[in-house]
Amino acid sequence: MSLRMSSLDPNEPRAAKDCRTCNRRRIRCDRSLPTCKKCALKDLSCPGYGLRIQFGQGVASRGKLMGKALPIIEPAPQATLDETLSLRSLTPAEYINPNEEVESRETSLDTGTDPITVPDSLRNAFRSSYDERAFHNPFALNLDLSSYILPPYLQGRPVRELLHYHDHRVATLMPWVDSPNNPWRKLMLPLALQSPSQSLLLALLALSAEHYSSRPDVTWPEHDGFVSSNYRDRSLQILAQDLRTELGEDASPTRQAQASGILATILVLCNLEMIRCNTATWRVHWKAARTITRRWTAPHLPPTVLDETCRFLLKEAFIYDVFGSSTTFGDNDQIPSSVLTETDANVFTDWLQLVQDVTRAERARNDNPSASQTVPLDLQNMHSLQQRFEYARDRSRLFSQSFNFGMSDASHDFMVLIDIFHYAGLIYSFHALLDSQDPAVQAAIETNVGAVIDTIGQIQNTALYEHDLVWPLFMVGAQSRHNKSIQTFAETKLLEVMNSTGFSNCYPALDFLQRFWETDPSVIADWMQLARQESQQGQHFLVI
Structure with a gap:
């Protein structure tokens, strides 16, 4: 065009x-x-x-x-x-x-309104009539839809069932671990139902319908009320209208909720395309989320005061960008780690910022190998990288102490998860920034690969954390070209994750690993070289 x-x-x-x-x-x-x-x-x-x-x-x-x-x-x-x-x-x-x-520039997103909350009177007000026992979550809101003003086409049984499914099942797969304070349930659902626009609500319905239809035991009727593409198409149509209004009108009491709804819709559509395994469309939504994030945080513009919902969405966009950027090449437009301030600090925040810094440094060095100081001093050797990752791990452990898990024994597995990402981050950083042909570096990478595998085996409740393991498993697989047993481990676990979560976004990544395992080391030095070459041919994959 x-x-x-x-x-x-x-x-x-x-x-x-x-x-x-x-x-x-x-x-x-x-x-x-x-x-x-x-x-x-x-x-x-x-x-x-x-x-x-x-x-x-x-x-x-x-x-x-x-x-x-x-x-x-x-x-x-x-x-x-x-x-x-x-x-x-x-x-x-x-x-x-x-x-x-x-x-x-002339518009602030701060309207002085409180973040969206769920009134106690609306919790557990609605219970689904279809298969509640199969999809029961003790943290679900079970919102009373009659308390919200919805257009007639969103008042039927399919909408109630799809929202129930999101509340009880889909929302559990979005955060690091499900809990009573899961914002994908506690913030996103009320935001979708209270927003003057239905774009976010329609996107959530599309996501739930697509996720449910991916299940092998699907029993919902295949008519318009349960067809994902119908909700998606209508969401996209309204999103276009919302963008025209949000970008073109002056500030109003609904402006902040509308701005939040736009980014929230885009993030939900990202996840929808991950279920569909449509990498190309996912990348379009991802770039849109990047752009909105920069609109909110651009340093040359007046500072924007963001409420709790906006801050959550910004952090979600950053999380997607960290993982997406680490395995995609040819587009060095990452969201800088500085978009998250100390007030945003929480579990994994320091780890995410560090991994993003590593990615940006690796891309800058590859684009201009002759330039001096393309890699910051604190990322130039094994010792400094280990220190920074240990600091990030300590901070995650500290923040996890105040985390409300809402269930027994979940905290143990969460500490294990922190260790898994610690070792996986070291694998990625050593490979990206250091000389992987150096025997000491090679030995350190192999040690951390073994640590990831051993630590994954320590998780007691795999159902709670399986969706978090995709990126660590990819990093293990990317270092196993000469080890068939580790290849089998990575492949088996990735297939288990997709079967458990219903998200098929791992297939392109797994296909890539299988192609990489067959390459000649004298021709293809490492997985990053192959990924760069394929990206130039339009072949991309995302690991999230």
Whole structure:
């Protein structure tokens, strides 16, 4: 899709369309750049000309969106593009337009409202009638849907059942470990039900329907009320409208909830495509989440005060970016670790920031090997890396002491999980930043591979933590080219995780590992070299 540029008069450039204020006033706009002169004469704030939303090709399979895919916001006219101070341009398939950042500078997301909470009167008010015993979770909210204003098409039995399934099953797979304070249940569900837009709610319904349909024992009827693509297509349509409003209007009492709902919708759609194993579409949503995160945290813009929901969503976007960035190449646009401040510090926060720093350093060094100081001093040797990872592990252990697990013996396994990621982080960092041909480095990597395998065996309740093991298992598999038994271990465990969680995103990663295990070491030095080569051919995989 080509960019729409304004028609440039030799004497004065003009925008390609009327400004939104003139549209609302139903008068002819003079389309002056950078803003409309008619607005200036009336002392009105001209919003500019930047937003156009279209749909790319190929995702929707039925209905009004047949043949269409993701909402795309086209860039502003050339004169407006030249004036922006914002982020790099995204490809047309990425539907967040960074050029609108100029407009967002004047808008704060802080409305002084409290974060979304669940009233006690609404907890356990609704119980599903279908197979509650099969999907029972003691931490579920069981919200009373009659307490929320929903359009008629979202008031039927399928919606109740899908929300019940998300509440009891899907939400358990989203955080490190399920608990009474699981924000994917406690924040996301009320946000979806209270939002003026239904985009997030529809995305959650699509996610739940897709996840349930991936189960081998699926029993739900296959009609429109339980078809994931129907909810997804409608969510995308409303998301486009939400983007137009959120990026184009002034601050209002609902602005913060709307901004949160947009990022929340994108994150849910990311997870939906992980179930579908659609890496290409997942990457589009991922880049959109990156862009919104930068809009909220850009250092050259006035600081934005984010409420609890916004902070949670920002941290979720960062988590996805850390894991996604570590195994994807050719796009060095990672969210910097500085987006998380000390107020965001919690279990795994320091570990995530450290891994992101390692990824950014490795990419910078690969892009410019001759440049000096591409790798920070505290990441340049084994000793300093070990010190930083030990500090991150100590901090995670400290924060875990105040974590409300809501169940007995879960804390033991969580401490084991912290150790697993500690060893896996060392494997990744030693390989990424040090000379893997050095016998000492090679021995250290092998030691940590063995530590990951041994520590995984110490988990007592695998059902609680199996979904967390994908990244460590990949790192183990990536270091097992010459060890068949470790290859079998990694492959078996990854298949177990996918069977248990219902997410099939491991298949491209497992296919990659199998291709890597067959390579000639004299031709392909390591897994990163192969991944880089394949990324240039359009082959990508994500490990999350």
